[in-house]
Amino acid sequence: MKIVIDCSTFLSGALFPRGNPHQVLKIWTDQELELVISDVIYQEYKNKLVIVAKKMFKIKDNLGVNLVHLPGVLG
Secondary structure (H helix, E strand, C coil): CEECCCHHHHHHHHHCCCCHHHHHHHHHHHCCCEEECCHHHHHHHHHHHHHHHHHHHCCCCHHHCCCCCCCCCEC
16 A cells, blocks of 8 residues: 655654654554655655754754655655
């Protein structure tokens, strides 16, 4: 089965191990569902990841933040 996960849900689920967003990611990985994203959504993931990394981990540039691979992703 192919699914699309909203950027906010993806990041929330990845950062916080409780709650519904995390359960969505768990279902994705446990049931080997295929995550399908468009180029626009992929860019949003990357942009939001940079923002979160800069805030949470005090990263000053984008070099330390790189969304290279998500299991099962079609881009």
